Amino acid sequence: VKAIDLESARPTRSNPVDYSPEACPPEFAEAFLTGYGEEFVLQESYDMWSLGMMMYELSTGTGYFGSKNPTLITKTLMNEAFLPNIDDVQDEKLRALIGKCLNRNPKKR
Numbered sequence: 001v002k003a004i005d006l007e008s009a010r011p012t013r014s015n016p017v018d019y020s021p022e023a024c025p026p027e028f029a030e031a032f033l034t035g036y037g038e039e040f041v042l043q044e045s046y047d048m049w050s051l052g053m054m055m056y057e058l059s060t061g062t063g064y065f066g067s068k069n070p071t072l073i074t075k076t077l078m079n080e081a082f083l084p085n086i087d088d089v090q091d092e093k094l095r096a097l098i099g100k101c102l103n104r105n106p107k108k109r
Contacts, residue, residue, distance in 0.1 A: 021073040022065055025049035026104050029077035045106035052084075052101025052109075059098070060088045080104075 021029070024046070031040040057063050064084065065073045076082055084102040089095040103109050 021070040021077070022063055023050040023053045024074070024077065025106065026077045026082070027106055029074045033074055033078055043106060045109045048101045048109035049106075052098045055094065055098050055101065056084075056086060056089060059091065059094055 024032075026049075028040055028046060053064055065076070068076070083104065084099075086095055086098050086102065089098055101109055
């Protein structure tokens with residue numbers, strides 16, 4: 001079972017029902033904005049990204065994207081130049097773990 005950005009349980013390798021832009025990985029943002037969101041196949045790497053975003057928020061006390069609107073968040077994620085800046089995470093080991101979870105390459109999460 002996959003947690004899908006930690007709010008919706010779905011079987012692994014199924015398709016998403018909904019999503020939270022604040023916790024979705026770049027590869028899903030791209031699929032969603034290009035009209036292929038419903039065909040996106042969920043992998044464990046999706047949850048690793050979501051976990052990284054959740055740990056960032058828990059450690060800093062604020063969501064990574066602040067009050068940006070969902071469309072802007074999705075477009076930001078889709079931009080290949082976007083690399084999450086996690087310097088606000090004080091603990092070095094936690095920052096390293098979050099960095100691994102927020103790797104743009106899903107195979108490296």
